[in-house]
Amino acid sequence: MDSDQITGLYGKVSGLAVPVSARVSEEQLPEVRIYTVTAEWIQTDLVRNSRLHYSQQWTLIADSNNHKSIRTVLPPGPCSPLSGELLSELSPTRGLRAVVRETGSQQLLEIWDRHGLRKSLNLSALNIHGRVYDDTQFGCLSWSECESKLLFVAERSRSSSAETRSGESAIRKDRSVYCEDWGEALTSKSVPVLCVVDLHHGEIDVLQSVPQDVSPGQALWAPGSQAVFFVGWYHEPFRLGLKFCSNRRSALFRLSLDGHCECISGDNLSVSCPRLSPDGSTLIYLQGSVFGPHNQCLSVQQLDLKSGKTSTMLDVVSRPQTGDFAGVYEALPSHCWSADGEKVVFSSAVRNWKDVFMVDRGTKKVSFLSDNFSDLSKVYGSWKLLTVQRDLMVVCCSSPNSPPTLRVGFLPSADETVTWRTLQQPVVTFDYLWTVLDVTPTSDEDNLRYPGLDFGAILVKPSHLLCETGTPVVVFIHGGPHSQFPAEWNSTTAGLVELGFAVLMVNYRGSTGFGQDSILSLIGQVGSQDVKDVQRAVMAALQNDKTLDPKRLAVIGGSHGGFLSCHLIGQYPDSYRACAARNPVINAATLLGTSDIVDWRYTSAGFQFSYDNIPTVETLAAMLLKSPITHAAQIKAPVLLMLGGKDRRVSPHQGLELYKVLKSRGSPVRLLWFPEDGHSLSRVDTQVDCFLNTVLWLTQHL
Numbered sequence: 233m234d235s236d237q238i239t240g241l242y243g244k245v246s247g248l249a250v251p252v253s254a255r256v257s258e259e260q261l262p263e264v265r266i267y268t269v270t271a272e273w274i275q276t277d278l279v280r281n282s283r284l285h286y287s288q289q290w291t292l293i294a295d296s297n298n299h300k301s302i303r304t305v306l307p308p309g310p311c312s313p314l315s316g317e318l319l320s321e322l323s324p325t326r327g328l329r330a331v332v333r334e335t336g337s338q339q340l341l342e343i344w345d346r347h348g349l350r351k352s353l354n355l356s357a358l359n360i361h362g363r364v365y366d367d368t369q370f371g372c373l374s375w376s377e378c379e380s381k382l383l384f385v386a387e388r389s390r391s392s393s394a395e396t397r398s399g400e401s402a403i404r405k406d407r408s409v410y411c412e413d414w415g416e417a418l419t420s421k422s423v424p425v426l427c428v429v430d431l432h433h434g435e436i437d438v439l440q441s442v443p444q445d446v447s448p449g450q451a452l453w454a455p456g457s458q459a460v461f462f463v464g465w466y467h468e469p470f471r472l473g474l475k476f477c478s479n480r481r482s483a484l485f486r487l488s489l490d491g492h493c494e495c496i497s498g499d500n501l502s503v504s505c506p507r508l509s510p511d512g513s514t515l516i517y518l519q520g521s522v523f524g525p526h527n528q529c530l531s532v533q534q535l536d537l538k539s540g541k542t543s544t545m546l547d548v549v550s551r552p553q554t555g556d557f558a559g560v561y562e563a564l565p566s567h568c569w570s571a572d573g574e575k576v577v578f579s580s581a582v583r584n585w586k587d588v589f590m591v592d593r594g595t596k597k598v599s600f601l602s603d604n605f606s607d608l609s610k611v612y613g614s615w616k617l618l619t620v621q622r623d624l625m626v627v628c629c630s631s632p633n634s635p636p637t638l639r640v641g642f643l644p645s646a647d648e649t650v651t652w653r654t655l656q657q658p659v660v661t662f663d664y665l666w667t668v669l670d671v672t673p674t675s676d677e678d679n680l681r682y683p684g685l686d687f688g689a690i691l692v693k694p695s696h697l698l699c700e701t702g703t704p705v706v707v708f709i710h711g712g713p714h715s716q717f718p719a720e721w722n723s724t725t726a727g728l729v730e731l732g733f734a735v736l737m738v739n740y741r742g743s744t745g746f747g748q749d750s751i752l753s754l755i756g757q758v759g760s761q762d763v764k765d766v767q768r769a770v771m772a773a774l775q776n777d778k779t780l781d782p783k784r785l786a787v788i789g790g791s792h793g794g795f796l797s798c799h800l801i802g803q804y805p806d807s808y809r810a811c812a813a814r815n816p817v818i819n820a821a822t823l824l825g826t827s828d829i830v831d832w833r834y835t836s837a838g839f840q841f842s843y844d845n846i847p848t849v850e851t852l853a854a855m856l857l858k859s860p861i862t863h864a865a866q867i868k869a870p871v872l873l874m875l876g877g878k879d880r881r882v883s884p885h886q887g888l889e890l891y892k893v894l895k896s897r898g899s900p901v902r903l904l905w906f907p908e909d910g911h912s913l914s915r916v917d918t919q920v921d922c923f924l925n926t927v928l929w930l931t932q933h934l
Contacts, residue, residue: 362387370449415473415828455512473828581745613719702781711791756838802863
């Protein structure tokens with residue numbers, strides 16, 4: 233295939249829409265109950281080099297006397313583009329919709345009702361604050377109970393703060409002062425403030441009395457709307473990167489509108505995702521440890537607002553048994569409570585899968601809600617809860633050969649199963665084969681501190697053998713390292729399989745979904761345990777499936793996946809014939825002073841982090857010995873490097889370091905430089921270039 237054909241193929245697999253959020257409204261009629269489900273989707277468009285947002289609506293008709301029985305699902309209307317919407321939220325009575333919209337350089341707050349646009353405020357022109365935060369880390373948009381106020385988070389206005397200082401000379405003196413930010417993907421976020429809009433008077437107030445050493449976010453109204461809850465991240469003595477890091481010191485606060493602020497969670501913990509029960513009696517939130525693994529198994533805490541007592545609803549799972557709930561590893565959806573306030577619903581990783589769960593507050597029993605185990609003919613590898621409202625769950629389901637589909641189902645009563653209905657089938661499904669592998673390390677590869685752990689992998693391949701010598705294999709390694717490749721739709725994997733490659737996605741020890749012990753086992757063992765795990769998975773796949781060609785192996789990955797890719801071609805130089813790495817860690821010692829998550833650089837090498845750490849010969853030597861650069865002389869495979877010029881997590885000079893070493897030794901190497909992209913290389917044009925060049929590189933060298 234030529235470049236245009238490969239690009240066209242990538243446009244096909246990456247252009248399939250993905251639902252990202254949903255909301256539910258309900259109306260009772262004399263004989264039936266009507267539910268309206270509105271889902272928001274993202275779709276990649278290569279023509280515009282952008283991602284389009286649109287909404288789609290379904291009408292569900294249920295029996296009046298048995299409202300949990302869906303009688304009919306009416307066909308949806310046409311999709312409606314959502315132009316410039318950054319945040320949106322329905323009011324408590326569902327009669328109003330608030331939208332923060334970006335038009336050009338302006339940010340507007342709009343209030344819509346059944347008759348059209350009711351009110352509009354130009355937030356940029358008012359200049360009370362800076363840009364509104366729409367990220368998942370800090371961002372929020374919350375209605376008061378009386379529907380007369382809105383709460384959101386924005387950057388503090390630098391111009392207004394400068395005006396409070398002593399005149400023009402102070403502004404000139406301070407204009408070049410360094411301003412810390414929150415790291416990778418949050419470089420425009422520095423000093424967040426809580427903002428309240430009075431919709432009756434069109435006025436905006438910035439709430440005072442937030443502790444000076446805290447950055448607020450994820451805010452919501454307290455019952456009665458005379459106070460707000462928020463998560464505060466401690467930013468002294470300096471800020472550390474927040475993206476993909478659930479281990480940052482933070483706390484839950486209650487701030488009354490009269491200025492009294494109190495901490496209502498424990499000390500020296502990390503917290504996130506506060507969610508208020510429907511009756512306003514209980515606040516739940518996620519809690520974890522500070523420092524250590526950058527991502528971890530979290531507990532769910534419940535705070536009784538009347539008594540002020542906190543108890544554990546779900547604890548950290550150290551080592552789950554096969555088939556059991558494995559713990560909480562991701563954020564709670566904004567709406568996760570049952571209507572009666574007795575159950576909480578969420579999705580989380582389980583080994584190589586992702587599933588939807590329900591926990592009963594009283595019994596603390598956790599139930600699987602997917603039908604993967606009851607209907608084996610329709611197994612989806614990934615179930616992600618978008619919302620639960622009026623006890624109606626809206627989930628996104630997918631598999632490696634099935635793009636995302638939207639399904640709904642009511643929360644079950646005791647000992648019942650969910651009856652799932654599909655709202656939107658994918659436009660196309662693919663004739664790929666996929667299977668899940670469970671891999672056990674050999675005795676000499678076992679972790680002495682955490683013995684007996686296993687891990688997994690997912691093999692996706694064409695349904696028909698395209699070459700007599702077997703199918704070439706691309707080993708695809710996730711980053712993190714504390715993340716996961718669930719058995720879900722992945723456009724890169726799909727594109728490679730469509731081109732005739734088999735793809736092996738490895739969840740080495742340290743991946744999420746296998747318990748906290750698995751995560752902790754990797755601390756101090758990077759560059760050895762994880763490398764051996766990937767190689768062990770490759771050997772297991774080749775042994776189990778004789779259609780794979782062991783002489784045509786390649787390895788790809790980004791971030792820690794790139795780190796492992798470069799380790800593998802150095803430690804097992806005769807196994808791999810090509811490598812493609814995105815923003816890889818190459819030399820952990822030289823990365824120490826340039827990464828936004830310096831704490832993880834110490835932790836991953838097995839050292840304790842403290843803000844006042846000064847590098848020593850011992851720590852730098854240990855970091856160097858765990859790095860791929862030490863094996864560079866053994867590398868035989870041609871290497872493709874893809875680097876983001878604005879990467880704050882892994883400096884692009886890491887990849888340049890390997891590039892220079894390989895080039896000086898006459899090894900085949902090619903480097904792609906994306907000056908405007910960051911660590912995730914997430915721009916649409918960047919992703920097209922990366923896929924195209926990766927395919928051409930693999931084809932050339934396999």
